[in-house]
C-alpha cells in the first residue's frame with residue numbers, strides 16, 4: 001500500500017469484514033440467552049457466536065459473502081474526492097488480494113467476475129460535505145442473501161395474514177411486520193431492518209439503508225417513529241421464525257426507521273434487511289495525513305466467549321459420499337449429521353451449466369454444497385479455504401430436483417431451505433436437504449481439511465467455481481427429508497398464522 005490514507009481504509013475494510021461491532025455483538029448475545037439450550041435455534045446461534053470469535057481471532061471474514069462494499073464519506077469543503085475515490089478503490093483491491101473481501105463484482109451480461117471487487121458501480125461511494133475539518137468514512141458490507149430479502153411496498157397493498165395496508169401509520173406497521181415474515185430464515189435471521197418511509201423508489205431504499213448506520217441503542221428523535229420501532233421490536237419475535245428460520249424465540253435483532261416526504265401519488269415503505277452478520281463500522285480520519293483518529297460504533301467494547309453449546313456431535317449421523325439410498329431414507333427432519341469426505345461446491349452458474357452438460361466429476365451418491373467460498377492460493381500454488389459458509393439455496397429451486405435426479409446426488413447442503421419442487425424431488429430420488437448455519441464461514445472453513453481441486457474457475461470466477469473440498473466433522477441439520485417433510489414449510493406456515501395475530505389496529 002502506498003499512502004497512509006489507503007492503509008487506514010484497508011484497516012477499516014479488514015475490521016469491518018472480520019470483527020463485528022460491539023452493538024451488534026450485544027444484540028446477538030442477548031438473543032443467545034433467550035433461546036433454550038438444546039433447541040435448533042440455540043445450536044444455530046451458538047455456532048454463530050463461535051464463528052464470530054474465530055473470525056476476530058484469525059482476522060478472517062465473518063461471512064464469505066463480503067457483500068457490496070458501500071462507503072459513506074463525510075469530508076471538509078475543498079477535500080479532494082477524486083483522490084479519495086482512488087484511495088478507496090486501491091484499498092478495496094488490496095483487501096481482496098489479502099482475502100478480507102471475496103471477489104464479488106460480476107458483469108451481469110458476460111458473467112465475468114472482475115476478480116478485484118472493482119467494476120461498474122462497485123464499490124459504492126457516497127460523498128457528503130460538512131463543516132468539520134476531518135474525514136469520516138462509514139462502511140457497510142451487506143451480503144447478497146439478505147439484500148435479496150429487501151422489500152418495497154407501494155401502499156395501499158393487500159398483505160397475506162394482515163389484510164389491507166393503507167396509507168397511514170397502521171399500513172406502515174403492517175408492511176414492516178410482513179417484511180420480517182417474508183424474509184423467513186433466508187437472509188440469515190435473526191436480522192436487523194432499516195426502514196424508509198416515503199421518498200420515491202430510489203430514495204426510499206436509500207433512506208432504509210441509511211438507517212442501518214444508526215447505532216442499535218440510539219433512540220429515534222421522532223417520537224412517533226420511536227414508538228413504532230419499539231412496537232416492532234416487541235412484536236416481531238412473536239413470529240417465532242428464529243435463528244436461520246429454524247423456529248425460535250428471537251427473529252429480529254434491531255429495527256430503525258426513517259421518514260422523508262413523498263409525492264401525492266406514491267407512498268412507499270422500503271425495508272432493507274440485514275443478516276445477523278451485520279458488518280458496519282466507521283473511522284474518523286485526519287484529512288491531511290490520512291491517519292485514523294478514532295473508530296465509530298466502538299465506544300464500549302463487547303467481548304464474546306466461545307460458547308459451550310452448539311452442535312453436539314455424540315448423536316450425529318456421519319454421512320460420507322458415496323451415500324447409499326438406504327441411509328438417506330433413514331434420515332428425518334431434525335437429525336444432526338456430520339459430513340465427511342469429499343463435497344463439491346455449486347451455486348447458480350454450476351446448476352445452470354449442469355442442466356445442459358455433464359459434470360466434470362462423478363456426483364453419484366455425492367454431496368453438493370451451495371457455497372461460494374473465499375479462497376487463497378499459497379506460494380506453492382495450493383488453494384486454501386479462507387471462508388466457506390452456505391449460500392441461499394432457494395435460487396437453485398428451478399434446477400435442483402432435476403440435477404439430483406440426473407446425477408444421482410444424495411445430499412444438498414445450503415441454507416434457508418428450498419421449495420415444493422425440490423421437496424418432491426428429494427422424495428422421488430432419495431435425497432436430503434441439509435441446512436448449514438448461514439454466515440458461519442469460519443466455523444465451516446475449519447471443517448475443510450484439503451482442497452482436492454477446482455473446475456470452472458476461469459469461466460465462473462472464485463465464488464461460482466466448482467470446488468472439490470475434503471471435509472471432516474462438518475455439521476448440518478436435516479431440514480427437508482426424503483419423506484416429504486420440510487421444516488421450512490412448517491415454519492413458514494406457522495409464522496404466517498402468527499403474523500395474522502398481529503392484524504388488529506395498534507396505531508389507529
Ligand SMILES: O=C(O)C[C@H](O)C(=O)O
Nearest residue numbers: 065143144145372391392
Ligand atoms: O453469496 C454468498 O456466499 C451468500 C449470500 O450472501 C447469501 O446469503 O445467499
Ligand code: SF4
Nearest residue numbers: 063143145188275439
Ligand atoms: S450468507 Fe448469510 S450472513 Fe452471509 S451475507 Fe449472506 S445473508 Fe449475510
